[in-house]
Amino acid sequence: MIEKIRSYIRSDQYLITAHARLRMAERGIKTGAIEQAIITGEIIEEYSDDEPCPSVLMGIETTDIMLHVVIGVCDDHLRIITCYYPDDAHWITYNERRRE
Numbered sequence: 001m002i003e004k005i006r007s008y009i010r011s012d013q014y015l016i017t018a019h020a021r022l023r024m025a026e027r028g029i030k031t032g033a034i035e036q037a038i039i040t041g042e043i044i045e046e047y048s049d050d051e052p053c054p055s056v057l058m059g060i061e062t063t064d065i066m067l068h069v070v071i072g073v074c075d076d077h078l079r080i081i082t083c084y085y086p087d088d089a090h091w092i093t094y095n096e097r098r099r100e
Contacts, residue, residue, distance in 0.1 A: 001043065001046075001056070001073065002042075002043055004073065005038060005043075005056070005058075005071065005073060005078060006038065006039055008077060008078045009035055009038045009039055009078065010039070013076065013077045013078065014077055014078035014079070014080060015077060015078075015079055015080070016031070016034075016080040017079055017080060017081055017082075019081065019082055020080045020081055020082050020083060023082050023083055023084065024083060027083070027084060027085065029067070029083050033065075033067060034067075034069055034080060034083055036060065037058060037059070037060040037067045037068075037069050037083075038058055038069060038071065038078075040060060041058045041059050041060035041067075041069070042058065042059060042060075042095065043056045043057070043058055044056075044057045044058065044059045044068070044094075044095045045057040050072065052072070052074070053072040053073055053074035053075075053079065054072070054073050055070055055071060055072045055073065055079075055081060056070070056071055056073060057069075057070050058070075058071060059086070059094045059095050060094065061093070061094040061095075065085065066085060066086050066091075066093075066094035067083065067084075067085060067086075067094075068083065068084050068085070068086050068094070069082075069083045070082045070083070
């Protein structure tokens with residue numbers, strides 16, 4: 001699945017939802033950072049029952065930031081659903097949730 005996701009980014013077959021654009025503006029996240037997180041990041045969680053398309057949580061950690069991106073994986077494109085910087089209250093590392 002990861003290669004399918006990356007190929008959609010490389011071929012510009014994705015859309016950024018209004019919700020994601022709002023969150024990007026609020027959090028100062030640029031489109032390039034989202035693309036980079038998807039191209040070089042990893043799938044942290046999969047939500048195969050999501051509608052209208054199955055989705056995944058992808059994450060990346062660099063020396064500067066940790067970034068999460070939720071993506072709908074549709075038949076012919078990706079939907080960038082939201083993005084955020086994971087916080088210490090919910091995440092131990094960028095790819096490991098805290099137990100409740």
